[in-house]
Structure formats: structure tokens, C-alpha cells
Amino acid sequence: MKFQKTILALSLSAISVHSHSAAFQLNETSASGLGRAFAGDAVIADDAAVLARNPAAMALFKAKSLSVAATYVDPGVDVKGAGAPDLIDSINGGNFDLSKLDEDGVVPGAVIPGFYFINPINDKFAFGFGMNSNFGLSTDYPDSYPAGSIAGGTELTTVNFNASGSYRLNEQLSFGLGLNVVYGDAVLTRHAGDTGAALAASQGRVLPANTELIKMEGDDISFGWNVGAVYEVNADHRFGLTYRSEVAVDFEGDYTAVGSPTVAGNLAIDMPWGAEFSGFHQLNKQWAVHYSVMYTNWESFEKMEAFTSGPDPVFAKDENYESTYRFALGTTYTHSDSLTLRAGIAHDESAAVDAFRSISIPDSDRLWYSAGATYKISDSDSIDFGFAYVDGDKVTLHEEDAVLADVPPALVGADKDWHFESEGNAILLSVQYNKSF
Numbered sequence: 020m021k022f023q024k025t026i027l028a029l030s031l032s033a034i035s036v037h038s039h040s041a042a043f044q045l046n047e048t049s050a051s052g053l054g055r056a057f058a059g060d061a062v063i064a065d066d067a068a069v070l071a072r073n074p075a076a077m078a079l080f081k082a083k084s085l086s087v088a089a090t091y092v093d094p095g096v097d098v099k100g101a102g103a104p105d106l107i108d109s110i111n112g113g114n115f116d117l118s119k120l121d122e123d124g125v126v127p128g129a130v131i132p133g134f135y136f137i138n139p140i141n142d143k144f145a146f147g148f149g150m151n152s153n154f155g156l157s158t159d160y161p162d163s164y165p166a167g168s169i170a171g172g173t174e175l176t177t178v179n180f181n182a183s184g185s186y187r188l189n190e191q192l193s194f195g196l197g198l199n200v201v202y203g204d205a206v207l208t209r210h211a212g213d214t215g216a217a218l219a220a221s222q223g224r225v226l227p228a229n230t231e232l233i234k235m236e237g238d239d240i241s242f243g244w245n246v247g248a249v250y251e252v253n254a255d256h257r258f259g260l261t262y263r264s265e266v267a268v269d270f271e272g273d274y275t276a277v278g279s280p281t282v283a284g285n286l287a288i289d290m291p292w293g294a295e296f297s298g299f300h301q302l303n304k305q306w307a308v309h310y311s312v313m314y315t316n317w318e319s320f321e322k323m324e325a326f327t328s329g330p331d332p333v334f335a336k337d338e339n340y341e342s343t344y345r346f347a348l349g350t351t352y353t354h355s356d357s358l359t360l361r362a363g364i365a366h367d368e369s370a371a372v373d374a375f376r377s378i379s380i381p382d383s384d385r386l387w388y389s390a391g392a393t394y395k396i397s398d399s400d401s402i403d404f405g406f407a408y409v410d411g412d413k414v415t416l417h418e419e420d421a422v423l424a425d426v427p428p429a430l431v432g433a434d435k436d437w438h439f440e441s442e443g444n445a446i447l448l449s450v451q452y453n454k455s456f
Contacts, residue, residue: 043156043175043380044293044315046345047090047131048072050451053405054391056363058349059309061297062249062259065393066403066453067135070149072295073247073261074183074195077137077145088133088451090405094126096158096381096443104420105432107165107213119165120439125158125381133451142187149181153201153263154290158379162229166378166437167212168421173379176204177268177290181245191251199243203268205286207235207325207334211277214422218431230277232422233334235284235325237272243290255301265292265319274327284327286334289319291342305353313345317370336421339375343368347387359393369412376416381441385411391449403451411443 047053049068052060061073067086069076100120107115137147154177160170183197211219211230219226247261267289274284293315301307317340325334349363365387376382391405416439423435 043154044291045131045152045155047092047447047449048133048151049086049088050090050391050403050405050449051361051393053090053407053447053449054361054363054389054403055309055349055351056347056365056387056389056407058311058347058363058365059297059299060311061247061261061295062257062299063297063309066401066451067137067147068133068451070135070137070147070181070183070197071133071151073249073259073297074147074197074245075185075193075247075249075261076259077139077147077183077185077195078187078193078249080137080139080145082139082455084135084137085454085456086133086135086451088403088449090131090133090447090449091128092131093128093446093448094443095124095445096126096411097121097123097441098125098378098381099440100438101415101440102434102436102438103165104214104423104436105434106217106423109432110217120437122160122164125160125378126443127157127159129157131155144184144186146182146184149179149183151179151181152177153179156380158381160378162210162231163227164210165213165228166418166420167210167228168215168232169209169418169437170212170378171209172206174204174206175288178202183245193249193251195247195249197245197247199245199264199266201241201243201266201268201290202238203241203270203288204238205236205270205288207233207286207323209233209334209421212420212422214420218422218426231275232277233325234275235270235272235286235334237270237284237286239268239270241266241268257299259297259299260294262294263292265316266290274325274333276333282327284325284333286323286325288323291316291319307351309349309351311345311347313347314342315345315370316342318342320370336377336379337375338377338380339372340370341372343370349389357395359395361391361393363387363389365389369414373414374417376414376441377418378416378439378441381443383412383414383441383443385409385443399455401453403449403453405447405449405451407445407447409445409447411445413440413442415440
């Protein structure tokens with residue numbers, strides 16, 4: 020399926036990033052949220068971007084509200100070689116230059132947009148619309164990369180269109196429900212690498228390392244839902260709880276293998292369900308504290324498999340992700356009627372298991388350090404700014420070369436793995452315009 024609608028084209032051109040939450044999950048829904056490391060985001064409701072986290076929070080709005088946000092992500096994901104398969108060591112006289120595996124900036128920078136609108140109908144009902152991305156990933160290695168069968172290019176883009184409604188049951192309790200239309204686009208490429216070239220040479224054939232072994236590209240439209248609740252103890256203290264459903268995206272498109280014609284193929288990925296609990300406490304006229312705990316059920320992401328017409332996958336990669344928690348704590352300081360300052364810290368757990376870490380989806384535990392501000396232009400207009408530094412742990416990876424997977428060890432050696440060290444840090448900058456009317 021190829022969709023040429025203008026809004027999709029504009030959205031997809033802006034969303035192509037590596038996630039800086041667990042695995043390929045995205046948290047970057049707003050500039051105001053980024054400034055507090057998204058602590059309390061399911062219940063603070065200081066602008067319409069809360070729609071991306073909790074539909075029930077629309078009940079807190081007394082006037083129509085619009086928020087438009089853009090977040091620039093500057094990733095610093097670097098990969099360093101630590102070892103090569105026995106085959107590569109042997110053909111290089113045991114002296115393979117590991118620096119050939121070193122790659123800086125394997126994840127390109129990108130902009131993540133967000134658009135949100137909330138319209139209270141009366142004291143009981145409100146509805147809203149939003150557009151953002153909850154999942155995204157992009158890694159790009161050179162075509163001639165030695166470990167080309169496990170590197171190559173991996174790109175996943177999703178755009179989430181949401182329509183939500185909220186209902187205030189009483190002064191304390193509100194509920195919300197949202198329906199999501201998720202457009203997904205994926206491209207996966209892998210190359211022969213040094214192992215493919217070496218095996219071909221052993222058979223008297225020539226296969227350059229940059230030969231494209233496989234390419235899978237496709238898109239899909241899927242559906243999901245989310246629910247939420249807000250409990251207001253009083254005007255200064257409230258809690259929010261929200262749940263987002265799993266979304267099964269079946270990317271249908273074209274599959275091409277070296278030496279073979281292009282055929283129809285599909286790649287299915289389950290976007291995991293998640294839940295978030297948030298609290299907000301206004302301590303006095305100037306200071307407030309807020310916090311969030313997010314759980315994501317990554318256990319549904321067991322493997323990536325691409326199929327054509329047969330029952331067996333033409334591409335398979337075990338992932339075996341584990342579920343994760345994200346903990347965030349923040350504070351807001353009201354400096355004056357026109358200026359509000361905020362800061363936050365968060366800890367993201369990695370979804371990847373050590374034995375299955377992959378250089379195509381670099382993932383590690385990470386710490387967020389965030390700061391931001393809101394400047395009020397007028398009674399109805401304001402601008403948010405957000406900044407975050409994301410500090411990822413250094414991890415080691417041992418990944419089997421896909422070309423060698425089915426070759427007997429007697430022919431290529433016992434060690435078929437490439438060995439790496441990876442570290443991923445990032446700088447995030449965000450701006451957002453808000454208007455109430």
C-alpha cells in the first residue's frame with residue numbers, strides 16, 4: 020500500500036528517529052513535558068499536549084486549547100568493534116583491523132512533531148484530537164560495513180492519529196477514552212559484508228561486501244485504543260492513570276533478495292501495551308512537584324520476521340525483549356505571571372536482554388536530565404522551551420553474523436559472532452506554541 024495523502028507525507032518526512040526511551044519507544048510528545056523529563060505528564064494538564072498521555076485530563080480544561088510542538092533529537096550513538104568471527108580473523112591472518120567496525124553517529128538526527136487540540140463542550144464532556152508518534156527507529160550503517168548482514172539500514176516510522184473524549188463523573192473523578200489510527204512505514208536492508216564476500220570467494224565467486232542481500236519495505240494502517248482516569252484530591256493535588264493498548268502493525272510491501280525478483284512480503288511487529296501513573300502536588304504558589312511511573316510490556320516483541328509466500332521466514336532476528344519501567348521526578352517553579360521554570364530527572368530501563376542485544380536497535384539503560392520554561396506572551400498565548408541530555412550506559416554486544424548462521428562450524432570456526440561496544444547519548448531541544456480561546 021502506498022499512501023500519498025499530504026498529511027502523511029508531511030508527518031513521515033519529520034518522524035524518522037532513534038528512540039531515547041526503551042527499545043524504539045518515543046516519549047517526545049511536547050516541549051513542556053521534555054522540560055520536566057515527562058514527570059507527571061499524565062495529569063499536569065498545563066497545555067493540550069496532555070492528550071497524548073491521558074484523555075481523562077481533558078476534563079481539567081475550561082477553554083479550547085491548542086498546542087503545536089517540535090522536538091529535535093541529536094543522537095550520539097557510537098559503535099566500537101571488539102571482535103570478529105573466526106572466519107574473518109583467519110582470512111586476515113588473525114589480525115583483523117577492529118577499527119573497521121567503529122562507527123560514530125549510526126542514528127541520524129531528526130525532528131518529532133506533535134499537534135493537539137482540546138475542546139470542552141460543557142462541565143461534563145470534552146473531546147480532542149492529536150497527532151504524534153509513539154514509536155520510531157532509524158539506524159544507518161555504510162553499505163560496505165564489514166558486519167553488513169546484521170547492520171545495514173533499519174527504519175521504523177509510526178504516526179499516531181488520536182480522537183479522544185472525556186467525562187467528569189463528579190468533582191474528584193474523570194474518565195477518558197481514545198481511539199488511535201496508527202500509520203506505520205518500515206524499511207529493512209542488509210548487505211553481504213566481509214563474511215558474504217569471504218564465503219563467495221571460497222566458492223570461486225565474487226560478491227562485493229556492499230552487495231545488498233535483502234531489502235524489505237512496507238507500510239500498514241492499524242488501530243488501537245487508550246483509556247485514562249484522573250482523581251483530584253483538591254485543587255492542588257491530583258493523580259492520573261492511563262493505559263494504551265497493544266497495536267499489531269503488519270507491514271505489507273516489497274521484498275527483494277540478491278539474485279531474485281522483487282516479490283510481495285510482509286513484516287509484522289507488535290507495538291507493546293503500556294500503562295502510566297502520575298502525580299501532581301502544588302506545594303505553594305511558586306513550587307510544585309510531580310512524578311510518573313511508566314510500564315511497557317515489551318515481552319510481545321520476541322522477534323522480527325519477514326515472510327513472502329512460503330511458511331518459513333526469509334529474514335528472522337530474535338529480540339526477546341523484557342518489559343521495562345520508566346521513573347521520572349520533576350519540579351515546577353512559577354517565577355512570575357509570565358515565566359514558569361521546570362526541571363526533571365528520569366531513569367529508563369533497557370528492554371534488550373544482554374544475550375540478544377543488536378547493533379540495528381541499540382538500547383541501554385539511560386538517565387534523563389531536563390530543564391525547560393514557559394513564557395506567557397498574553398493571557399491566551401504562550402511558548403514552551405525544553406532541553407534534555409540523555410546519558411546512556413555503555414553496553415557490550417555479541418551478535419551472530421546472519422550469513423554464517425547456517426554454515427557448519429567446521430567450515431567457518433566456532434565463533435560466528437561480531438563483538439561490539441556501544442554507547443548512546445543524546446541532546447534534545449524542543450519548542451511549543453500554545454493557545455487557548
